[in-house]
Amino acid sequence: MFEKAQPLLQSYFGYSSFRKGQEQAIRSVLTGRNTICVMPTGGGKSICYQIPALILPGTTIVISPLISLMKDQVDTLVQAGIPAAYINSSLSFNVANDRMQAAKLGSYKLLYIAPERLESQEFLEDLKQMEIPMVAVDEAHCISQWGHDFRPSYRQIQRMIQMLPQTPSVLALTATATPRVREDICSLLDIDESNTIITGFERENLSFSVIKGQDRIKFLLDYLKKNERESGIIYAATRKNVDQLYERLKKEKINAARYHAGMNDEERSREQERFLTDQASVMVATSAFGMGIDKSNIRYCIHLQLPKNMESYYQEAGRAGRDGLKSECIVLYSPQDVQIQRFLIDQSSDRSRMTKELEKLQQMVDYCHTESCLQEFILKYFGETETNPCGRCGNCTDSRTTMDVTKEAQMVMSCVIRMGQRFGKTLTAQVLTGSKNKKVTELGFNRLSTYGIMKDRGAKDVSDFIEFLISQELIGIEQGTYPTLFVSSKGKDIILGKTQVFRRETVKVEQVAKSDP
Ligand code: ADP
Numbered sequence: 001m002f003e004k005a006q007p008l009l010q011s012y013f014g015y016s017s018f019r020k021g022q023e024q025a026i027r028s029v030l031t032g033r034n035t036i037c038v039m040p041t042g043g044g045k046s047i048c049y050q051i052p053a054l055i056l057p058g059t060t061i062v063i064s065p066l067i068s069l070m071k072d073q074v075d076t077l078v079q080a081g082i083p084a085a086y087i088n089s090s091l092s093f094n095v096a097n098d099r100m101q102a103a104k105l106g107s108y109k110l111l112y113i114a115p116e117r118l119e120s121q122e123f124l125e126d127l128k129q130m131e132i133p134m135v136a137v138d139e140a141h142c143i144s145q146w147g148h149d150f151r152p153s154y155r156q157i158q159r160m161i162q163m164l165p166q167t168p169s170v171l172a173l174t175a176t177a178t179p180r181v182r183e184d185i186c187s188l189l190d191i192d193e194s195n196t197i198i199t200g201f202e203r204e205n206l207s208f209s210v211i212k213g214q215d216r217i218k219f220l221l222d223y224l225k226k227n228e229r230e231s232g233i234i235y236a237a238t239r240k241n242v243d244q245l246y247e248r249l250k251k252e253k254i255n256a257a258r259y260h261a262g263m264n265d266e267e268r269s270r271e272q273e274r275f276l277t278d279q280a281s282v283m284v285a286t287s288a289f290g291m292g293i294d295k296s297n298i299r300y301c302i303h304l305q306l307p308k309n310m311e312s313y314y315q316e317a318g319r320a321g322r323d324g325l326k327s328e329c330i331v332l333y334s335p336q337d338v339q340i341q342r343f344l345i346d347q348s349s350d351r352s353r354m355t356k357e358l359e360k361l362q363q364m365v366d367y368c369h370t371e372s373c374l375q376e377f378i379l380k381y382f383g384e385t386e387t388n389p390c391g392r393c394g395n396c397t398d399s400r401t402t403m404d405v406t407k408e409a410q411m412v413m414s415c416v417i418r419m420g421q422r423f424g425k426t427l428t429a430q431v432l433t434g435s436k437n438k439k440v441t442e443l444g445f446n447r448l449s450t451y452g453i454m455k456d457r458g459a460k461d462v463s464d465f466i467e468f469l470i471s472q473e474l475i476g477i478e479q480g481t482y483p484t485l486f487v488s489s490k491g492k493d494i495i496l497g498k499t500q501v502f503r504r505e506t507v508k509v510e511q512v513a514k515s516d517p
């Protein structure tokens, strides 16, 4: 059936080829599989059900909560010569009734309906008399309480599908990529999670990077001086951080605005306005800033501290470069931030969510330690499968040479095993570097064969190396009262010498300077 898709795309819509994901989605629904398609706004979701609707016999039902968009969509289809109609609360009873009569006669290829219609038993009875090969659920996140726009009437969709005489295939569409919402959509609409198509989240004009082991304020001030004509956002973790940085920037004569929830409404909107109108070039803010902000010329977005998870990071960083011009997204990473975030999660979340939140935090830490493409890391996190290195990010453009660190990795992992896989990163690093710490001796770890085998390196250095091994999934973290390390099966292969580990050489400026006569 798919052979018909391409000519239809050309003749009705005037496009010569499908975009990434569209073809996959169309193939999937045409073979009768329930499917979820996650694409960003503007990604081209409509084609994914409009083309199958033209190919399949009968009338495809499109459920959409956006009454104002429904009319536009239908008008466009009708203009293109595709018989379509919509039924929602904007119509008089008579008009709605006429359309439903026409629908029962099979007059439309697509019928758009508002979800509230499904509350009416009479309407459902009418649907039963139609031939419905497919149901497209637009803005499918509305079905989930975890989404940002829950609509109870979306819960009627399952009931409707179940009562149709011929089971239609379901295509759910959304731009919300969080795993939790996706899981909900799949379970509520009976979609096998493997039929998930996610694509188009790459932002080709953004270059991501992570800066580690540098004085953050110094880095920031240098960066701002170099980019003083540009507009940018600096996200800081707390109100206090925002205020401190704001004062500091003022002292440096940098034209900054600030924004956080501790300020009153008037102050906040004044500061926001200064930034939006380019009177202030830099916005220093907590994550309270940015919802609904549409400023296109933001050239950089810097996170002064580690964000709490990838979802919020990508959302915040994504505010840069809306105009399509090259922009930078930087995280200034420091290991202490992990402790702070962990503490915050400990304080706020309920127990059941805590493990999940800690895992998400760990993925954010992994992002900061990966040596492969950062954009690819993000896309994979959101579930995209066909990805390639971006060629723009800090890792893709890193010209340092790679070193074989298999031996060091073996040392660390055998130490973790000898310690019984019950301890965290700090203690492991202490044992490896031969620390005389009381806890080390009390536990008898000074008698292990791995005690002090890395004593020529600093504990911080070894700790970074352990983070690197975690990012490579060789060492895993068990989230308990406090996080403990264990060696993964991939890590065991390294210990057995089955595979090797490579790492980019870290340039140690200080050491070079020291050995200089
Ligand atoms: P979404 O619903 O995902 O926000 P739309 O379906 O409204 O996106 O499509 C966004 C824009 O992309 C529309 O202008 C649409 O005509 C265009 N578009 C969709 N598919 C293609 C394609 N294969 N080739 C070119 N343009 C396309």
Ligand code: ZN
Residues within 6 Å of the ligand: 372, 373, 374, 375, 376, 389, 390, 391, 392, 393, 394, 395, 396
């Ligand atoms: Zn890259």
